[in-house]
Structure formats: structure tokens, C-alpha cells
Amino acid sequence: MNTALNPYMAAYPALAAVLPGQALAWLQDIRADALARFSSHGFPSAREEDWRYTNLAALAKQTFAPVVAAAEPIIDAEWLKPYQLADAWSLVLVDGHFCAALSRTDGLPESVQVLGMADALQTYGGQVAAYFGKAVDSAEHGFIAFNNAWFTDGVFVDIPAQLVLDKPIQCLHIVTQAGAVAATRNLLVLGANASAQWLETFVGAEVAYLSAAVTEAFVGQNASLTAYKVQCESAQAYHFGGLYVQQARDARFNQHNFAFGGLLARSDIRTDLGQGSECELNGLYLGVKRQHIDNHTRINHTQPHASSRQLYKGVLDGRARGVFQGRVVVAEQAQKTDSDMNNRNLLLSPDAEVDTKPQLEIYADDVKCGHGVTIGQLDEKSVFYLQSRCIDEETARNMLTFAFANEMVDKVANEELKIQLQGLLLKKFSSVIL
Amino acid sequence: MLSIKDLTVNVNDKKILKGINLEIKAGEIHAIMGPNGSGKSTLSHILSGKSGYEVTGGSATYQGKDLLAMPPEIRAREGVFLAFQYPVEIPGVSNVYLLKAALNAVRKYNGQDEVDAMDFLTLVKGKIKALEMDEKFLYRAVNEGFSGGEKKRNEILQMAILEPKLCILDETDSGLDIDALKVVADGVNSLRSPDRAFIMVTHYQRLLDYIKPDFVHVLAHGQIIKSGGPELALELEEKGYGWLEDGQVAA
Known part of the structure; x- marks a missing residue:
């Protein structure tokens, strides 16, 4: 793809100078590699197997620009109310930038490190380097390459071993400006035996924008992470949200994915399971009018004795289209894997559509794996x-x-x-x- | 209360009811008996408004109104209650929620305020006790995972809460053991009143030992071929349906 055809590439040189992490050679390498990939491939194409049901042609027709100035944003607290949990610590990202003024971290144990990603890169660059890009890299697909090259900020949360947090940490992604792209990068680390609830909420003003968020999470040995995603983007918004998880031995990861908003929304959730670890992925997607809501999950059983459970439900009305593509890969050494995947869809209108594709790839010979799909109308x-x-x-x-x-x-x-x-x-x- | 005249009904262009005539007055219990395929269930369905039936002639007048012209929920709000032969399981909707929504729909229709939450619970708990049901049933999804007997009791519970005027029991006794049958029959008998009428559609005479009908009608081949008092049921028990059906052929 040449720069004349790609306004994102054309605008990049000016942007690069203000992106965080200038001083970090490892990050500059990641950015350079990502930029090269994005330059040649652009956003994912329907020719790629994992994107065959989601056509991004409409996205390519518009250009969204990062908001560079981290001016103090003006957010109406009343407007946020339906989304911000009262009994939670909250980290607020506005137009791709961490906003300390709107965030609430009072009472968080001091041993928990919480700060904006730009600050973290500046202050704890070495610590970030230990995790950044280790759960997903630019080769995954065009949105990851885009995020690696373009991310402006995000949050870094490090919860030490043994600590059990009794309240959830909510990361609120807010986009306020028309034509903006919010490319954010979060890093969540749980030490051994730690326990936390992590909620990401996506909202925006009723305008067109692109939200491209990536979170990498590392769940330590025997630690437990309950993660929620509530996607309520504006009806004109494009959303890509990826959550990439590494589960150490005996770690538990329980995820609930609610996809309600956006004109075109895509969610990727991927986890690599350590020995004896467990994951549960639950999802609900609701599409009305002309919404297109795509959910991809991938569970890699790489070690023995791990279990995974998935239940995704979809409700589609109007001319909405839903996609569920769930892939479970059981490696040769992942004996005694116990996996089950289900996708149930309710079509409320004759023009609604769903594409569902559960995939099991099993290379081990002593496993229990099941999957089921239903598509129906109201009884x-x-x-x-x-x-x-x-x-x-x-x-x-x-x-x-x-x-x-x-x-x-x-x-x-x-x-x-x-x-x-x-x-x-x-x-x-x-x-x-x- | 209900007057059915020359009612003919088709299902997929096949004649199922071929001219039904029936007069039901408040306070009466009518048993409709007949062999399989006689049209018994079709009659209950057509009275409660289930789709998929084509009325080709005749009428059903309920309290002076054209019953067949009303959508199902209006019939229900007007006091027609169908206890299903096979109650439907509704995952995700709790029993107590359905009962409250149903009761409030009737109250709203009758110009009354919504029922107070505490009054409602007191009402429901009283009824549920009488039907020897566990209170836990209230919080379970409607009929989900219920045994056959529990489902039928649940139908009677709904009937007791809604206090309908015309109760249609569609093979409520089928599949019940004798203990469950007694509980269900007690529930029905406790609802007998001079203002309320019952139509009991059944295949078995056994039910009539526990709920005494005023009239027994025999439905065969889409028509009522014989009507009588409770003694007719006993005669059927003894002789089967054969003698009546043969008689019809001869006539």
C-alpha cells in the first residue's frame, strides 16, 4: 500500500514525534516493525480467513486522526453515570489519553502500580518491556500492527503476588471527538495467587470515530482474573478491541464480553492456557438496525489438564449481522484437556444474519472437547x-x-x-x- | 357464559371440527371426552386463540362477545384460562415474574392499580401452599426442569392467581399419578364457584371421580355425538367409545 493511498501513513511522520516511548529502543523497534506491516497490509482484509465475515471497506473510506493534544477533557459526569461503577477504582482514557483528573484510585493498596501507559514507559520502561508485546504481536493482524505503531497512551496495572483486590478496576474508554482515532494500549499484570476483577467499558459521543484498543494481560501462577468488557460505542463508531491473555500454571481467567454498541465492532479474545489452568469465556452480542458485531475467540491449550468453557449468545434484529468465530487449539502435549464451546443465536428479523464458525483443532489424543451451535427464532x-x-x-x-x-x-x-x-x-x- | 354454535374448524384444509354446539353457563362443569384424534385439543386451542386453526363456520360467544375475534391475551384478560396439556418451558423467566406480570395485565385491563409487591407475595404463598408446592418453584424458570406433575400443578397455580371465569383444562389429568391427580383435583375443586365455569377435556374417566362434572359430552370425528350427565362417563368407562362411534356411522 503506498502512502498516497494511505492517509494514515502520510500523517505518521508528524505524529511519531509526539508518541510516547521515544527514548525506548525496544519500543521503537516494535513501532518500526508495526509500521512496516501496516504500510504493506493496511487494516485486515476480508481475504484473511479470520476476517472473511467482516468487511472493513467502509472503514477504509474514512480517515480517523489521533488526538495529539492531551488537553483537559470536559466530560459531563451525568453522561458518564450509567457506565462508571460507583464501587470500583476507575481509570479513565479520553480520546486515547489517560486522564488522572477523572480517574479514581483512592484506597487502592499502595503495592498496586497503576498509571498511564505514557507515564509508565517514561518511568518504568524496563518493567513494561518485560511484558509489552509478549501476548500479541504485529503479525496477528492489521489492527495489532496499527495499535503498536499508533497507540498514544493506555494504562499499566501491576498487581503484586498474593494480593486480593475486593473491588473491580474499571478502565473507561471514552471518545468525544468526531473523526478521532483512539488507539490505546493496556498492560495488566497479576502476580502469583493474586486475584482481581478488571472491567473495560467503551463509550463515546454520538459521532463517527475509531476505537482501536489492545490489552495484554498476564495472569500469574494460581492467580485469578475476572475480566469484563462492556462495549457501548456510539452507533456510528468503529470498534476494534483485543484482549490477549497469558495464563500461567493453575491460573484462572473468567471473561464476560458484552457487545452492544458500534456500527462495526470487532472483538478478539485470545488466551494461552498453562498447565492445569482454567478459562471461561462468556459473551453476549446484541445487534439492531445495521450494526455489524463480530466476536472472535481463540483458546490455545498448550499444556495438559487445562479446561476451557465458552458460551456466546447473540440477538440480532433489523438488518444487523453477527459473527462468532471460536477457535480452540489443543496442542499435542495438552493431554486431558477439557473444552466446551457453545454459540446460540436468536434472529428477530428476516433480514438479520449471523455467521458462526466454531473450530476445534486437536492434536492430542486423550481429550474431551465439544462444541455446539444453534440459530433460531423466538419459539x-x-x-x-x-x-x-x-x-x-x-x-x-x-x-x-x-x-x-x-x-x-x-x-x-x-x-x-x-x-x-x-x-x-x-x-x-x-x-x-x- | 359461553355459547358455541355450529363451529367448524380446519387445520391445513383438513376438517377437524365439523359443527360443534355447546352451551355453558356460569357454575357448570362440562367434561368433554373422546378418543384420540376426535378434535378435543383443537376445541381447547380454538377457544384460547392459538394460531394455526381456520374457523370455517359458526361462532363462539363469550359473555355476549365474539370470542373468536379477540387476540389470545384479550381472551385471557376477559377471563378465559387454558391449562395446557403440555405446559411450555420458558428459561430465563421466573415463575413469580410471570405470575405478577399476568396478574397486573388483568388488573390493568380492568382499570385496577398494579398489585402491591407484599400483597402479591402473600397471595401467591397462600395459593402455593394449598397446591402442596415448594416455594422454591416461584423463583425457578417457568416449567423448566419441572416434572409432569409439577407442570400441571403450576398451571393450576396460575389459574388460582388469575381467578378466571372460564377455565379450560386440556387433558390436565394425563400423565399424572394418583397423588398428583388428587392435588390437582383439590385445586380445581377449591376454585368451583357459582360465577365460574369449567370445561374439562379428558381422555380418561378417572379424572371425573375427583372432579364431578354436571355434563359429559362425547366428541368423536369432530362432532359431539352424545351428551348426558355424569353417568355417561361411567357408561363410557364400561363400554369404551366404540358403541357410540358405531352408532354414529349407523345414523
């Missing part, structure tokens, strides 16, 4: 049953849709988040009254 017998119990047809349909989706919300252990998510669900299927 007319259930609708009639509710009608015969005095409930009008529209409410009956909403009730059944809500019930289908709410199963995933019910799995959320954090009560405040659960209530927030139910509120977001109800907003989407508004005539249900609880």
Missing part, C-alpha cells in the same frame, strides 16, 4: 403461552428475548455491574418492564 409456542397468560404479543416477545440475553448477564458476579447491564439490555428492548 411461537412460548409466545402463545405468555399470551394465554394475559401478556400482549409484543411484551411476550420482548420478555422472551430479554430472558434469552439475560442468562449471560446473570453470570456476572458483580451486582452493580449486573444491574447496569440489565439496564442497558432493557434500553435495547425497551418495552419490557421488570
Whole structure:
């Protein structure tokens, strides 16, 4: 791809001078490699197997520019209220920059390191280098290359061994400006036996923008990470969010992915399982109108005795399109792997569409692996049953849709988040009254 | 309360009901018996508004209104209750939520305020006790994982809460052991009142030992071929349906 065709490349030289981590040779190498890859490949193409159901042609027609100036952002607290948890520590990223003024870290144990990525690179460059790029690299696909080259900030969170955090840490991604690209990079480290809840929430003003966020998480031996992603981007936004996890021996990783917003949204979640570790991936995607919501998961069973569970549910109305592509790879030495993957879809309109592709690749010979997929409409017998119990047809349909989706919300252990998510669900299927 | 006149119904262009006539007054219990495939379930479904049936002639008038013109939820709010032969499982919707939503829909229809949460729980807990059900049922998803007997009891619980005027029991006794049948029958009997009518559709005479009908009708080949008092059920028990069906062919 030549620079004349790619405005991102054309604008890069001016941007490069203000990106964080100038002094770090290892980071400059990563950036240079990423830039070369992005220059030749651009954003992922539908010709790539992992992108065949998601066409980014519309994204390529617009150019989004990073917000360079880290001016104090003006955010209406009322506007944030539905998304920001009261009983949590929060780290706020506005237009791709960490905003200390809006963040709340009071009461976090002092042994926890929490700071913006730009600051972390400056102050603890060596510590960041130990993890950065170790869970995912530019070869993954064009968005990772883009993020490596373009990221402006993010957060760095290091939770020491043995520490158990009793409240969640919420990372709020906010985009306020039309035409902006927010490329953020987070690094989350949990030491051995540590335990934490990590929530990433994506919201934005009702304008067109591109959010391209990557989080790498390292879960230490026998540590436990519960991660939530709540994607409520604006209806005109493009979203790419990737979460790449390394699980050490006996580590537990429990993830809940709620994809509600965006015009075109793609989520990648990948984890490499250590011996005896466990992961559970739960997902719910709701598409209305012309939304396109794509979810990719990949679980690599690289060691014996690990288990993985996946349940993704989709509800698609209007002309919305959903994608679920789940891939489980069981390496030759990953004996006694126990894996199960399910994807259930509810299509509410004749024009809604879902592409689902569960993939199992098994190279070991003593494993238990299963997968299942369903695509269906609301059960007319259930609708009639509710009608015969005095409930009008529209409410009956909403009730059944809500019930289908709410199963995933019910799995959320954090009560405040659960209530927030139910509120977001109800907003989407508004005539249900609880 | 309900007047059915010359009702004919097709399913997929096949004639299932071929001219049903039935008069039901408040306070009465009518048993409709008949062999498999006689059209018994079709009759319950058409009265409660299930789709997939084509009314080709006749009428059903309920409290002076054209029952067949109403959508199912309006029939239900007007007081017509169908206890399903096979109650539907609804994962994700709790029993107590459905009961409350149903009751409030009726109350709203009748111009009443929504039921107070505490009053509602007191009401439900009283009824659930009478049906020898565990309170845990309230918080489980509607019929999900219930045994056959539990599902039927759950239907009677809904009926007890909604206090309908016309109760249609579609093979409520099928698949019940004798103990569950007694509980269900007690539940129904406790709802008997001069203002309320019942249509009991059943294959077995056994139910009528526990819920005494005022009238027994025999449905065969889409028509009521004989009507009588409770003694007709005993006669059927003894002779089977054969003698009546043969008689119809001769006539």
C-alpha cells in the first residue's frame, strides 16, 4: 500500500514525534516493525480467513486522526453515570489519553502500580518491556500492527503476588471527538495467587470515530482474573478491541464480553492456557438496525489438564449481522484437556444474519472437547403461552428475548455491574418492564 | 357464559371440527371426552386463540362477545384460562415474574392499580401452599426442569392467581399419578364457584371421580355425538367409545 493511498501513513511522520516511548529502543523497534506491516497490509482484509465475515471497506473510506493534544477533557459526569461503577477504582482514557483528573484510585493498596501507559514507559520502561508485546504481536493482524505503531497512551496495572483486590478496576474508554482515532494500549499484570476483577467499558459521543484498543494481560501462577468488557460505542463508531491473555500454571481467567454498541465492532479474545489452568469465556452480542458485531475467540491449550468453557449468545434484529468465530487449539502435549464451546443465536428479523464458525483443532489424543451451535427464532409456542397468560404479543416477545440475553448477564458476579447491564439490555428492548 | 354454535374448524384444509354446539353457563362443569384424534385439543386451542386453526363456520360467544375475534391475551384478560396439556418451558423467566406480570395485565385491563409487591407475595404463598408446592418453584424458570406433575400443578397455580371465569383444562389429568391427580383435583375443586365455569377435556374417566362434572359430552370425528350427565362417563368407562362411534356411522 503506498502512502498516497494511505492517509494514515502520510500523517505518521508528524505524529511519531509526539508518541510516547521515544527514548525506548525496544519500543521503537516494535513501532518500526508495526509500521512496516501496516504500510504493506493496511487494516485486515476480508481475504484473511479470520476476517472473511467482516468487511472493513467502509472503514477504509474514512480517515480517523489521533488526538495529539492531551488537553483537559470536559466530560459531563451525568453522561458518564450509567457506565462508571460507583464501587470500583476507575481509570479513565479520553480520546486515547489517560486522564488522572477523572480517574479514581483512592484506597487502592499502595503495592498496586497503576498509571498511564505514557507515564509508565517514561518511568518504568524496563518493567513494561518485560511484558509489552509478549501476548500479541504485529503479525496477528492489521489492527495489532496499527495499535503498536499508533497507540498514544493506555494504562499499566501491576498487581503484586498474593494480593486480593475486593473491588473491580474499571478502565473507561471514552471518545468525544468526531473523526478521532483512539488507539490505546493496556498492560495488566497479576502476580502469583493474586486475584482481581478488571472491567473495560467503551463509550463515546454520538459521532463517527475509531476505537482501536489492545490489552495484554498476564495472569500469574494460581492467580485469578475476572475480566469484563462492556462495549457501548456510539452507533456510528468503529470498534476494534483485543484482549490477549497469558495464563500461567493453575491460573484462572473468567471473561464476560458484552457487545452492544458500534456500527462495526470487532472483538478478539485470545488466551494461552498453562498447565492445569482454567478459562471461561462468556459473551453476549446484541445487534439492531445495521450494526455489524463480530466476536472472535481463540483458546490455545498448550499444556495438559487445562479446561476451557465458552458460551456466546447473540440477538440480532433489523438488518444487523453477527459473527462468532471460536477457535480452540489443543496442542499435542495438552493431554486431558477439557473444552466446551457453545454459540446460540436468536434472529428477530428476516433480514438479520449471523455467521458462526466454531473450530476445534486437536492434536492430542486423550481429550474431551465439544462444541455446539444453534440459530433460531423466538419459539411461537412460548409466545402463545405468555399470551394465554394475559401478556400482549409484543411484551411476550420482548420478555422472551430479554430472558434469552439475560442468562449471560446473570453470570456476572458483580451486582452493580449486573444491574447496569440489565439496564442497558432493557434500553435495547425497551418495552419490557421488570 | 359461553355459547358455541355450529363451529367448524380446519387445520391445513383438513376438517377437524365439523359443527360443534355447546352451551355453558356460569357454575357448570362440562367434561368433554373422546378418543384420540376426535378434535378435543383443537376445541381447547380454538377457544384460547392459538394460531394455526381456520374457523370455517359458526361462532363462539363469550359473555355476549365474539370470542373468536379477540387476540389470545384479550381472551385471557376477559377471563378465559387454558391449562395446557403440555405446559411450555420458558428459561430465563421466573415463575413469580410471570405470575405478577399476568396478574397486573388483568388488573390493568380492568382499570385496577398494579398489585402491591407484599400483597402479591402473600397471595401467591397462600395459593402455593394449598397446591402442596415448594416455594422454591416461584423463583425457578417457568416449567423448566419441572416434572409432569409439577407442570400441571403450576398451571393450576396460575389459574388460582388469575381467578378466571372460564377455565379450560386440556387433558390436565394425563400423565399424572394418583397423588398428583388428587392435588390437582383439590385445586380445581377449591376454585368451583357459582360465577365460574369449567370445561374439562379428558381422555380418561378417572379424572371425573375427583372432579364431578354436571355434563359429559362425547366428541368423536369432530362432532359431539352424545351428551348426558355424569353417568355417561361411567357408561363410557364400561363400554369404551366404540358403541357410540358405531352408532354414529349407523345414523
